[in-house]
Amino acid sequence: DAKTTQPNSMESNEEEPVHLPCNHSTISGTDYIHWYRQLPSQGPEYVIHGLTSNVNNRMASLAIAEDRKSSTLILHRATLRDAAVYYCILRPFNFGNEKLTFGTGTRLTIIP
């Protein structure tokens, strides 16, 4: 499986935008970029995913580099509830290979 690299931790002030980077230089053409987050004492939850184009949803935006070797999860206005561990995961688009391989993730701390 292709690997991802994320900073171990980041801090951001409340109500400011947050940019969470992820490097995936060995990404293959069929790998989707998925982001999940794990709030304290909870199971992970889906945030967003994309293949080549930038994506937006109600939770966040995903900016994907033109060469797909990196991506950035953008929280437009961080709140205290966004404090979590954020995981960037590459998932091949193959039926029967839906498993998720978690890396170490980025622990995001929101400063009030």
Place this chain on the structure above:
Amino acid sequence: SAVISQKPSRDICQRGTSLTIQCQVDSQVTMMFWYRQQPGQSLTLIATANQGSEATYESGFVIDKFPISRPNLTFSTLTVSNLSPEDSSIYLCSVISLGGTEAFFGQGTRLTVV
């Protein structure tokens, strides 16, 4: 979407005993996954539970230690056998809905072995 009910939410077990964790989903799903999250660590996939066939285990995990059942499309159990303190972890069930791309997770079972 899928809602997962995982039981028990936590347990304290004696070493040498076993714990069976149940995972109930509110809709039919093709694949169910069991993860382990050791204290302060990320999630590690234990196995994929397929309905009607043997589970597929990841490297480092064996059926004798982590037997899995998958009797139907909405239910699975994971047993952690012959418990030792090193098995103290959070165990999580996960599913992907039929035709979906998003994975859903249970709240986890926090196991402490004493």
